[in-house]
Structures are given as C-alpha cells and as structure tokens.
Amino acid sequence: MGKWSRRAFITTGIAAGGVVVFGVAIRRGDRSGIVGDLIADPGDAIFDIWLKISPDNTVTAIVPHAEMGQGVHTTLAMMLADELDADWARLEVVEAPSDKEFANYALARGYAAGDVDFPAWLIDTVDGFFFRATQAMGLQITGGSTSVRTTGQFAMRVTGAAARSALLHAAADEWQVPVEELGARDSVISHAASQRTATYASFAAAAARLRLPAKPRLKSAEQFRIMGTSPQRGDIPAKVDGSAMFGIDTRLPGMKYAAVKASPVFGGTVRSYDAASVQDLPGVRKVIDLDAAVAVVADGYWQAKRALDQLPIEFDDAGNAGWEQGDIFKQFAQDLDASASAGDEETDLETGDATAVLAAAEHVLEAEYRVPFLAHATMEPMNCTAWVHDDECELWLGTQNPLGFAKDAAEAIDFDADKVTVHNQYLGGGFGRRAFSDVAVQAARVAAEVPYPVKLVWSREEDTRHDHYRQASISRFRGGLDAAGNTLAWHNHYVNKYDPEEAPHIPYAIDNQRIVYTVSKTHVPWGFWRSVDHSLHAFFTESFIDELAVAAGRDPYEYRRELLMNQPRFLAVLDLAATKAGWGEALPENIGRGISIHRSFGTIVAEVVDVEVVDGEVSVQRVVCAVDAGFAMHPDGMAAQMESGIAYGMTAALYGEISIRRGAVAQSNFHDYPMLRIDKAPVVETHIINSGESLGGAGEPGTPPIAPALTNAIYDATGIRIRELPIRLHDLGKPNRRETDVA
Amino acid sequence: MIPLKINGKEHAVDVDPTTPLLWVIRDYVGLTGTKFGCGIAQCGACTVHLNGSPIRSCVTPVQVAAEQEITTIEGLGDAQQGLHPLQQAWIDEQVPQCGYCQSGQIMSAAALLETNTSPSDADIDRAMAGIVCRCGTYPRIRKGIKRAAIALKTEPASGG
Ligand code: FES
Numbered sequence: 070m071g072k073w074s075r076r077a078f079i080t081t082g083i084a085a086g087g088v089v090v091f092g093v094a095i096r097r098g099d100r101s102g103i104v105g106d107l108i109a110d111p112g113d114a115i116f117d118i119w120l121k122i123s124p125d126n127t128v129t130a131i132v133p134h135a136e137m138g139q140g141v142h143t144t145l146a147m148m149l150a151d152e153l154d155a156d157w158a159r160l161e162v163v164e165a166p167s168d169k170e171f172a173n174y175a176l177a178r179g180y181a182a183g184d185v186d187f188p189a190w191l192i193d194t195v196d197g198f199f200f201r202a203t204q205a206m207g208l209q210i211t212g213g214s215t216s217v218r219t220t221g222q223f224a225m226r227v228t229g230a231a232a233r234s235a236l237l238h239a240a241a242d243e244w245q246v247p248v249e250e251l252g253a254r255d256s257v258i259s260h261a262a263s264q265r266t267a268t269y270a271s272f273a274a275a276a277a278r279l280r281l282p283a284k285p286r287l288k289s290a291e292q293f294r295i296m297g298t299s300p301q302r303g304d305i306p307a308k309v310d311g312s313a314m315f316g317i318d319t320r321l322p323g324m325k326y327a328a329v330k331a332s333p334v335f336g337g338t339v340r341s342y343d344a345a346s347v348q349d350l351p352g353v354r355k356v357i358d359l360d361a362a363v364a365v366v367a368d369g370y371w372q373a374k375r376a377l378d379q380l381p382i383e384f385d386d387a388g389n390a391g392w393e394q395g396d397i398f399k400q401f402a403q404d405l406d407a408s409a410s411a412g413d414e415e416t417d418l419e420t421g422d423a424t425a426v427l428a429a430a431e432h433v434l435e436a437e438y439r440v441p442f443l444a445h446a447t448m449e450p451m452n453c454t455a456w457v458h459d460d461e462c463e464l465w466l467g468t469q470n471p472l473g474f475a476k477d478a479a480e481a482i483d484f485d486a487d488k489v490t491v492h493n494q495y496l497g498g499g500f501g502r503r504a505f506s507d508v509a510v511q512a513a514r515v516a517a518e519v520p521y522p523v524k525l526v527w528s529r530e531e532d533t534r535h536d537h538y539r540q541a542s543i544s545r546f547r548g549g550l551d552a553a554g555n556t557l558a559w560h561n562h563y564v565n566k567y568d569p570e571e572a573p574h575i576p577y578a579i580d581n582q583r584i585v586y587t588v589s590k591t592h593v594p595w596g597f598w599r600s601v602d603h604s605l606h607a608f609f610t611e612s613f614i615d616e617l618a619v620a621a622g623r624d625p626y627e628y629r630r631e632l633l634m635n636q637p638r639f640l641a642v643l644d645l646a647a648t649k650a651g652w653g654e655a656l657p658e659n660i661g662r663g664i665s666i667h668r669s670f671g672t673i674v675a676e677v678v679d680v681e682v683v684d685g686e687v688s689v690q691r692v693v694c695a696v697d698a699g700f701a702m703h704p705d706g707m708a709a710q711m712e713s714g715i716a717y718g719m720t721a722a723l724y725g726e727i728s729i730r731r732g733a734v735a736q737s738n739f740h741d742y743p744m745l746r747i748d749k750a751p752v753v754e755t756h757i758i759n760s761g762e763s764l765g766g767a768g769e770p771g772t773p774p775i776a777p778a779l780t781n782a783i784y785d786a787t788g789i790r791i792r793e794l795p796i797r798l799h800d801l802g803k804p805n806r807r808e809t810d811v812a
Numbered sequence: 813m814i815p816l817k818i819n820g821k822e823h824a825v826d827v828d829p830t831t832p833l834l835w836v837i838r839d840y841v842g843l844t845g846t847k848f849g850c851g852i853a854q855c856g857a858c859t860v861h862l863n864g865s866p867i868r869s870c871v872t873p874v875q876v877a878a879e880q881e882i883t884t885i886e887g888l889g890d891a892q893q894g895l896h897p898l899q900q901a902w903i904d905e906q907v908p909q910c911g912y913c914q915s916g917q918i919m920s921a922a923a924l925l926e927t928n929t930s931p932s933d934a935d936i937d938r939a940m941a942g943i944v945c946r947c948g949t950y951p952r953i954r955k956g957i958k959r960a961a962i963a964l965k966t967e968p969a970s971g972g
C-alpha cells in the first residue's frame with residue numbers, strides 16, 4: 070500500500086443532517102502518451118470515493134465509475150461492505166457527479182467539511198478514472214478491466230477498513246474498553262463482556278473527529294464474508310422492464326432531434342450541400358455544417374434522418390480516397406520489409422541472441438499472420454443529447470470518460486470546461502468506444518446553434534463507418550528448433566503498437582527472444598477495443614506457439630506445459646482448463662480441440678475450444694475457460710465477464726472485418742458486419758482459481774485467448790492453419806493435413 | 813392522427829403514416845424501453861408484440877399498427893404490477909450485462925413461450941437468433957427462458 074498512501078488523503082467530516090462522511094482521494098501522477106489526452110490537467114487532485122453513514126445507519130458509497138454492465142457497482146459495494154463489516158442490505162453505491170469542480174481537492178475538502186451540498190448523483194468514469202488511478206499508483210495498464218483492482222482494492226477496501234477502525238476506536242473511547250475487545254458486524258459494534266451493542270451511526274460523529282489510519286489493516290481472504298460471494302447485481306432489475314435509462318433514452322422538454330452524416334472518407338470535410346432542398350420537408354428546423362459532417366435538426370428523429378438522406382452533400386476527401394484495404398496491408402508488408410533490412414525496428418523485448426540462434430538452428434519455422442480493422446459495434450449506437458442555455462452546456466450520454474468529454478465539448482464551442490456538465494447514463498455497451506468524445510462534440514456544436522435541447526443519434530451505418538477501430542496488423546514470426554524439437558529462439562516482427570506495452574510478450578521459457586515492431590501509419594483512426602493490443606497479439610503468439618508444437622511433433626498442451634515449467638500460475642491455469650475440458654480424450658469425427666493461454670490486465674486466462682467443422686461450416690461446441698485474476702470478488706460476475714469476453718472475441722474471430730474501400734469503410738450495418746447470434750453461441754464453462762496474487766481485471770482478459778484457441782481447434786479438425794482473420798474468409802471445406810512448413 | 817393502442821392504453825399521434833413504429837413509440841409516445849439498434853431488421857432490439865406476435869418496430873410503418881394491440885416491454889410487467897416470469901428469470905439468472913438488447917430478448921422470448929411451453933435448445937435458437945446481444949449473454953438467455961418456462965407451468969403467468 071506504500072505508493073497508495075503517499076498520494077492519497079483520507080479525510081472525514083460531518084455534513085448536514087448528522088451525516089458523517091469519510092473520503093479518500095488519489096492525487097494523480099504524471100501523465101503520458103495516449104492516456105494523457107483522456108484525463109484532467111497535471112496537478113489536478115482526483116476525486117475518488119466517499120462513504121457516508123446516515124443517522125439511520127445506512128451506508129452510502131459514492132464511486133467514480135460508470136456501470137457498463139460489468140456489475141462494477143455491486144462488486145465495489147461488496148469490497149467496501151466487507152472491510153467495513155457493514156450491513157449489506159443497507160448499503161448503497163451511487164455514481165459520483167462528473168462535475169469537474171467535484172474532482173477538485175479544495176472543493177472535496179469543503180464538501181467533506183459540510184460546506185457544499187451533495188450534488189445530484191451522476192458520475193465519473195471507468196476508463197477516465199482508471200487511467201488516473203493507475204497512473205497515480207505508477208502502474209502501466211490501460212482499459213476498463215480495472216475498477217475492482219484500483220478503486221476497489223485501493224479505495225473501497227481502504228476506506229471501509231479505515232472507517233471501521235475509526236468507529237471501533239470511537240466506541241472504545243466511549244465505553245472505556247480496549248478496542249481489541251470490540252466486534253463489528255452488520256453495521257453494529259458489540260462488546261461481548263459487557264453485552265453492549267450500538268449502531269455505527271451512533272459513533273459516526275465521534276469517529277469523524279478521530280484521525281483515520283493512513284494504512285488500515287485489510288482483511289485476509291479467510292476473513293472475507295462478502296467478497297468472494299455472488300450477490301445479485303443492483304443494476305439488473307431496471308434492465309428487465311425497460312426502465313433503465315441509457316443515453317439514447319434522454320427526454321427533455323422541447324427537445325428536438327438531429328441526424329448526422331460525416332465524410333465517409335476519414336479526414337474529409339464538407340465542401341457543399343443544398344440546405345434549401347430539405348428545408349421545407351416536414352419537421353425540418355435547421356441544417357448545420359459541422360466541418361467534417363452535416364447535421365439536420367427536426368422535430369422528430371425520423372424526420373431528421375429522412376431529410377438527411379435526401380440532402381445532397383459533397384465532401385472533400387482530403388486526398389484519402391485512394392486507399393484500398395489491399396494497399397494498407399501492402400504498405401504494412403513493405404514497411405516491415407524495409408525496416409527489417411535497415412535494422413531500424415523498434416524493440417519491445419530482446420533476450421539472448423535470437424538472430425544468431427536462428428541462423429544456426431536445425432529447423433526454422435516461419436509464419437505471417439494478419440488481422441483486419443474491427444469496429445466496436447456497441448449495441449446502443451453513438452448518441453448524445455445536448456442543451457446550451459444560460460451560458461452553460463449540458464450533455465446527456467453514456468461515457469467512459471465524462472470529464473474528458475466535457476473538456477472536448479467545451480473546447481469545440483469555446484466554453485470554459487466548468488460550464489459543461491455531463492450527465493452520465495447507462496452505457497449500451499462501451500468496450501472502449503465510449504472513451505472517444507466525437508459524438509459529444511457534434512451534439513454540443515449543434516446545440517450551440519439552437520435555443521432548445523437536441524438529441525443527436527447516429528445511424529448504425531454512421532456508427533460502423535466512424536468508429537475508432539481496433540487496428541489492422543501484420544505479424545511475422547520465425548521460430549528456431551533443434552533436432553530434438555526443442556524451441557531455441559522466438560523472433561517476432563509486427564506492425565504498429567498501441568497499448569498495453571506487454572501485449573506481444575510470451576510467458577514461455579525460450580532463451581532467445583527478439584520482439585520488435587515497425588510503425589506504419591494509415592488514415593484510419595484507431596481506438597481502444599476490448600483488450601486493446603492483446604486482442605491481436607494473443608492470436609498471433611498463441612497460433613505460432615501451436616505451429617511450433619506441431620513442428621516439434623508435440624501435443625500443443627504438453628508443449629506449452631513444458632515451456633511454462635517456471636511459471637506456476639500459468640501452469641495451474643493451463644492445467645485446469647485442459648483437465649476440465651478432458652484434453653487428450655479421443656474426439657468424435659469432425660471435432661477438433663484447441664487450447665490457448667494469455668495474460669492481460671493482470672489476469673491469466675486459458676481457453677479450450679471444441680469445434681465441429683462439417684462441409685466447411687464451423688460450429689463452436691464448447692469453450693472451457695480457466696481464469697486466475699488473483700481473487701474473484703464476485704465469482705458469478707467473473708464468469709459472466711468471461712462469457713461476454715469470449716463472445717466478443719469469437720464474433721471478431723469468426724466474422725469481424727472492417728475493410729477500406731476508396732478511403733472509406735466498406736461495411737455499414739449488421740448485414741455486412743455480422744454479429745454472433747444465439748444459434749452459434751457455444752456453451753461456456755468457467756473455472757476460477759483464487760491464487761491470492763494481485764488482483765487482475767475481468768472485463769477484457771476473456772477476449773484475447775478465444776481467437777487462437779478456436780483457430781487451433783480448426784487446425785486440429787481440418788489440418789488447415791488459419792493465419793488471417795476472420796475465419797469466414799477461409800474455405801474449410803477441403804480437409805488438408807499437410808502444413809508443416811519446417812525449412 | 814393515427815390511433816394507437818399500446819399496452820392497453822389509447823394514443824393518437826400526429827405523424828407521417830410511414831414513420832416506423834419504433835420512433836413513434838420512443839419519441840412521440842415516450843416509451844423508451846424499446847430500443848434502436850440497426851434500423852434494418854437485423855438486430856431485434858426494437859422487438860414489440862403486434863397482436864401478440866413479435867415484430868421489428870424499426871421497419872414497421874406506424875399505419876400498419878394503427879388500432880392493433882401493441883405491447884412493449886413496459887407492458888409486459890414490472891415490479892409494481894408483478895414481473896413476467898421471464899423478467900423474474902432474467903433477474904434470477906443474472907442475464908443482462910449492459911442491458912441494451914434485453915427488451916428485445918425478453919419480448920422475443922415471451923412470444924416463444926406463448927406458443928411453446930417447453931422449448932428445446934433448438935427451439936430457442938430458432939426463435940431468438942434474430943436478437944443480437946453484443947455482450948454475449950446468450951448462455952444465460954437460454955437458462956432464463958428454460959427457467960421461466962418451468963415457472964409458467966407451475967403457476968399461471970401474471971402481469972403479462
Ligand atoms: S433496430 Fe429494429 S431490428 Fe435492429
């Protein structure tokens with residue numbers, strides 16, 4: 070906890086109505102690179118969590134995290150309640166406001182001291198907060214998998230334990246008994262010897278005057294009462310009767326609707342359009358030039374959309390209209406070739422002397438893999454409702470980064486950032502897409518031109534064509550084997566690097582490794598996509614290790630085992646998945662089985678896929694998943710995240726392809742960017758290991774291993790090695806058992 | 813004015829008769845439980861019942877639905893009037909993640925259970941393949957439907 074406590078402050082105060090508040094905040098460290106753009110200014114203190122105890126003994130925690138469906142509020146509440154020994158039935162978690170002022174240290178202190186009214190519950194972010202928190206603690210991770218491991222571990226638990234300790238000390242003072250003799254359970258303190266009991270609330274005011282321990286002692290796993298169980302998620306009831314409010318469900322008095330069309334070619338701008346031609350259509354209010362896009366505002370969304378569809382718009386293509394997908398891959402290949410011969414690659418990792426060992430190796434296996442761009446395709450298309458009034462701008466939407474959105478919107482309409490308020494709603498899927506503020510900027514600009522609130526909604530076509538895409542890539546491998554089939558060297562050269570740094574690393578004991586990359590820019594915008602770079606590198610590395618196993622004449626599971634002998638955590642996860650899947654049993658005809666293992670965001674996941682391939686048709690029968698995230702706070706939630714991550718990765722592996730045609734995205738909607746459906750969804754079995762190691766994420770780590778486990782299974786079934794995704798591009802109708810490209 | 817009957821309540825809306833029912837339900841009637849996902853009958857987020865059968869409201873002109881019985885997720889049941897067995901099963905199995913697709917999932921499942929009281933996996937696949945869930949809740953949707961089917965057999969439906 071050392072790093073944590075140096076940059077944190079824990080404070081208490083008594084607010085109106087006898088409410089006692091305990092607060093913990095983290096001060097953010099330096100920012101850098103991509104994440105820096107998404108967060109607040111250097112030196113800003115970061116609002117973290119507040120805990121209040123009301124006179125009726127209810128406990129409320131205020132957390133800076135959006136609920137995207139990962140059950141984060143429930144899990145965070147569990148962590149707090151357990152350390153606090155609070156009454157689970159009377160504990161509530163609410164989202165903190167995203168008001169930038171609220172993130173300010175001075176204001177936070179004022180609030181804690183009771184100077185400021187409790188604002189309406191809105192929120193801060195998963196990603197936004199997470200970046201700050203992890204940076205504050207000197208960690209190097211990105212993505213949304215970390216609310217539990219950062220806020221939960223470093224704030225909820227600490228706050229709960231600190232508050233509990235202060236409450237016990239206050240009780241000990243009042244009852245004049247040693248604090249060690251006191252017990253706490255369900256928000257009640259008891260002293261067995263004197264048979265006294267009293268509620269937390271009755272000691273809260275006294276506790277608030279005590280100095281809170283900076284490093285309270287946390288429970289050990291054996292002492293957990295709530296962590297590690299699976300209570301029902303609090304957000305679910307509203308999601309079964311239509312009452313959950315997503316951004317797109319925002320309704321304001323006098324609200325109008327906007328449809329928008331941006332230049333199909335990335336980088337393009339609006340050259341001209343004929344507003345007069347749609348001005349008289351029913352309901353149309355205004356046509357607005359947004360530089361790179363045109364918006365039509367109307368009384369109803371359908372009216373806006375219809376008018377927009379009829380509006381002739383000419384775009385300038387910024388010289389990017391020549392790009393075809395084939396050119397992009399060609400450029401990647403050329404840039405790889407050029408930097409390989411010039412020797413100017415960027416280095417990820419270099420151990421031993423892979424180049425020399427490969428030159429002398431008995432067998433060298435070479436392979437090249439590629440993956441396409443991918444869109445996020447959140448189920449709820451991008452949308453934002455904006456209202457500019459009284460020198461203020463209010464935004465309603467689901468976002469992973471409210472403070473960043475407010476900042477970007479403010480800049481776009483030339484407002485002070487503190488004049489923009491984001492009201493965060495449920496997110497109809499995030500997956501990284503809702504960390505990008507483009508739709509909020511558009512909505513703010515439209516709203517700045519009209520005197521009423523406007524709900525701007527992207528069509529699915531707009532959403533598919535104007536994403537921040539998972540990057541396309543090529544990755545080349547050379548593996549060196551000796552005559553006995555031992556793996557001596559691993560050489561990997563790939564194009565483009567985003568985040569996290571360690572995504573291309575392998576856990577295997579191969580002495581000579583060289584992992585390098587070359588930057589090859591295109592005009593297609595990139596973004597965080599569930600598990601970010603892990604989504605491609607796990608496919609590359611776990612496919613190639615499978616190829617090496619085949620080349621060495623070994624069973625892919627046994628081969629991995631041997632190379633993981635010094636990695637007991639990996640080994641345990643691999644063994645569990647293999648055992649539960651029945652690895653080694655004879656399989657029926659047409660069924661293949663594949664395995665893979667990958668660590669991302671601190672969590673190790675192994676997956677075993679059983680696939681049936683008949684007449685070229687792939688049918689995934691079952692996925693067995695083993696996961697070690699250190700400790701599963703909410704095992705059912707962990708299983709749900711594995712199921713979800715697997716479906717997301719499987720969708721991409723089977724079908725996912727965004728390709729560029731004439732500078733623009735060729736796909737547009739679910740008919741040409743297909744999604745996994747229930748009739749193709751496999752049974753998923755999740756097995757959890759609580760190793761007690763530091764906590765890892767849950768939302769993303771299920772995704773990376775599925776593509777290679779699936780293509781390895783297809784190889785097992787057909788002898789066809791898939792080196793380019795998606796799988797549907799391949800003709801699997803002709804079984805082919807050759808493929809040992811050993812030179 | 814187009815007369816509509818939604819969840820047993822009469823409405824009259826002044827819209828172009830070709831406007832998709834989805835936008836009328838959401839923007840004019842103000843029931844936002846029915847979702848927009850694709851607009852081209854590919855995802856099922858907009859599924860409502862028209863005289864008890866599931867339809868894609870994003871491609872159904874409002875005039876087609878005039879004076880017919882329309883049911884949306886809000887009319888299926890809620891905590892006050894009693895949850896539909898599917899809604900209860902969805903809570904028991906902890907089905908939703910982001911939740912955005914779930915109105916469509918539940919409306920489709922409700923129509924399935926109307927005609928098939930003990931659906932097999934294959935029946936579920938057939939009836940539910942039109943409804944996309946980007947969060948991959950399919951294994952739990954299957955369990956939820958089976959659980960609700962059992963509940964429906966042991967006690968008659970309420971709230972639906
Ligand atoms: S919105 Fe109607 S099917 Fe997708």
Ligand code: FES
Nearest residue numbers: 910911945946947
């Ligand atoms: S629960 Fe998110 S799309 Fe289905």
